[in-house]
Amino acid sequence: MCNQKGGVGKTTTTINLGAALARYGRRVLAVDFDPQGALSAGLGVAAHDVPTIYDLMLGHEKDPSVVIQRTETPNLDVIPANIDLSAAEVHLVSEVAREQILASVLRKVAPDYDVILIDCQPSLGLLTVNALTASHGVLIPLACEYFALRGVALLIETIEKVKDRLNPQLELDGIVATMYDSRTLHAREVLERVVNTFDDKVFDTVIGRTVKLPDASVAAKPILDYAPSNPASEAYLQLARELVARGTIA
Numbered sequence: 001m002c003n004q005k006g007g008v009g010k011t012t013t014t015i016n017l018g019a020a021l022a023r024y025g026r027r028v029l030a031v032d033f034d035p036q037g038a039l040s041a042g043l044g045v046a047a048h049d050v051p052t053i054y055d056l057m058l059g060h061e062k063d064p065s066v067v068i069q070r071t072e073t074p075n076l077d078v079i080p081a082n083i084d085l086s087a088a089e090v091h092l093v094s095e096v097a098r099e100q101i102l103a104s105v106l107r108k109v110a111p112d113y114d115v116i117l118i119d120c121q122p123s124l125g126l127l128t129v130n131a132l133t134a135s136h137g138v139l140i141p142l143a144c145e146y147f148a149l150r151g152v153a154l155l156i157e158t159i160e161k162v163k164d165r166l167n168p169q170l171e172l173d174g175i176v177a178t179m180y181d182s183r184t185l186h187a188r189e190v191l192e193r194v195v196n197t198f199d200d201k202v203f204d205t206v207i208g209r210t211v212k213l214p215d216a217s218v219a220a221k222p223i224l225d226y227a228p229s230n231p232a233s234e235a236y237l238q239l240a241r242e243l244v245a246r247g248t249i250a
């Protein structure tokens with residue numbers, strides 16, 4: 001889940017797409033890769049005074065199974081992060097194959113999961129390059145607001161560079177429109193522009209704007225548990241089905 005813009009729905013989509021895929025029986029690992037730790041908090045797992053992705057990246061902890069935490073959602077596990085991760089870029093700069101460190105960490109646990117979702121921080125720095133190098137595909141959440149498309153060209157350029165130089169299998173899986181408010185002409189215009197620009201790369205599923213999503217994060221639950229009848233619950237289930245139908249996820 002990648003977009004160097006903050007507040008576009010990366011973390012919310014990681015949590016709720018993860019929960020939806022877990023509901024459909026996939027074994028899902030969500031990796032918190034943002035020092036803010038919002039993914040960990042939103043799934044109700046401890047991120048302070050516990051080993052985190054930072055310790056795995058720096059080699060302080062070699063065994064990912066020590067770091068992985070279960071959530072209350074069956075089939076959905078998390079590798080947490082906290083503010084320690086903000087120091088990782090500095091420490092990794094001088095490492096050998098510094099872009100491949102997350103990939104080598106996740107390789108150890110990949111056989112235990114059907115899907116691994118990485119919640120990136122809002123930057124295109126070394127951590128995000130690590131995430132792109134470790135991935136088969138990129139999902140870009142775009143909020144249906146002013147300047148939604150600003151920065152996306154640079155993001156796609158970064159994805160192309162990583163594909164070229166580090167990870168030939170990397171694909172742009174698709175763009176998820178989030179925070180869509182069908183009552184405003186503005187949101188409809190933004191969505192139309194996004195579809196005109198990216199065509200079939202845009203998922204048919206659109207995530208509507210609802211206060212139940214931030215409420216669910218505060219309650220540290222996926223919306224499927226917090227407000228199952230809210231349209232956003234169905235939207236994330238539909239996004240999961242769409243990823244399977246497109247062959248992105250087996």
Ligand code: ADP
Nearest residue numbers: 006007008009010011012179208209210213214
């Ligand atoms: P990012 O990880 O890209 O920074 P978040 O997922 O944290 O973005 O979302 C930013 C804020 O917007 C959070 O408070 C989140 O709860 C809220 N939010 C996310 N998706 C929606 C939505 N569809 N409707 C309303 N609020 C949303």
Ligand code: MG
Nearest residue numbers: 010011034038
């Ligand atoms: Mg986030």
